[in-house]
Amino acid sequence: MADLRPSILDDLGIIAAMNWFCREYQKTYSHICVEKEIDVSENDLSDSLKTAIFRVSQEAMNNIAKHGKATVVTLTLQKENGGIELAIRDNGQGFDPNTVVKGLGLSTMRERTELSGGTCSIESIKGAGTTIRCTWPLT
Ligand SMILES: Nc1ncnc2c1ncn2[C@@H]1O[C@H](COP(=O)(O)OP(=O)(O)OP(=O)(O)O)[C@@H](O)[C@H]1O
Ligand SMILES: [Mg+2]
Numbered sequence: 001m002a003d004l005r006p007s008i009l010d011d012l013g014i015i016a017a018m019n020w021f022c023r024e025y026q027k028t029y030s031h032i033c034v035e036k037e038i039d040v041s042e043n044d045l046s047d048s049l050k051t052a053i054f055r056v057s058q059e060a061m062n063n064i065a066k067h068g069k070a071t072v073v074t075l076t077l078q079k080e081n082g083g084i085e086l087a088i089r090d091n092g093q094g095f096d097p098n099t100v101v102k103g104l105g106l107s108t109m110r111e112r113t114e115l116s117g118g119t120c121s122i123e124s125i126k127g128a129g130t131t132i133r134c135t136w137p138l139t
Contacts, residue, residue, distance in 0.1 A: 013042045014050040022075065029065050032073055039078040047135060052085050052116040053077065056109045060088040060132045063105050068092030068130065083138050085117075089131045094124045109134075110117060 008017045015038055026034045045053070057075060064070050070092030077086050106122060109132065113120035117135035 005058070009039065009047075011049055014045060014053060015040075015042060015052075018057065018075075019076070020073060021054070021061075025061055027094055032070055035072065035074045037074075037076045037078070039076075040084060044079065044084065044138070047090070048116050051083065052112045052118070052136075053084075053134075055098075055112055056086060056120070056134055057088060057110050061107050063094060064088075064090045067095070070129070078136075080135065084136045086134045087131060090127065091129045093125045094128050094130050096126050097122055097124055 008020060012020070018038060018092045019037070022034050022036050026032070038054040061075070064073055067132060069092045072091045075087070077084070078084075110120045112120075113134045113136075116136065118134050119125035120132065120134045122130070122132055
């Protein structure tokens with residue numbers, strides 16, 4: 001799936017790529033309801049930003065399937081305060097960010113976001129779900 005990324009982003013754009021990914025995810029994890037709201041246009045985002053958004057979304061949603069015990073995932077991509085905001089929220093079991101053993105996923109998400117000029121916050125409470133929120137200033 002990861003290897004399809006460059007061609008699908010280049011050929012179809014971020015919106016179609018996100019729709020495709022969410023559709024596949026929904027098929028694979030039929031017990032999780034995916035709610036998606038994308039309110040940006042293709043021209044708002046540079047190619048590197050599109051790549052970051054797509055990769056972070058995949059990573060966050062894979063974590064939810066793997067660890068979250070969630071029934072609902074909400075993904076929003078919108079313009080917010082003059083920037084772009086990506087948020088992926090789940091209603092699963094959550095975790096304590098201070099004590100959890102970090103794998104590659106969380107640090108890669110943060111790194112990708114920062115390398116593309118944004119900031120990434122990971123909010124999670126044990127028993128109360130997780131929100132990954134990444135924001136980028138519009139240049
Ligand atoms: N959405 C989530 N819900 C509950 N727990 C989570 C969620 N996302 C991450 N975690 C917790 O944070 C830990 C670290 O996540 P991270 O993605 O960094 O590593 P991983 O998924 O364990 O391994 P990797 O991503 O390298 O395959 C996970 O092991 C899990 O305990
Ligand atoms: Mg992971």
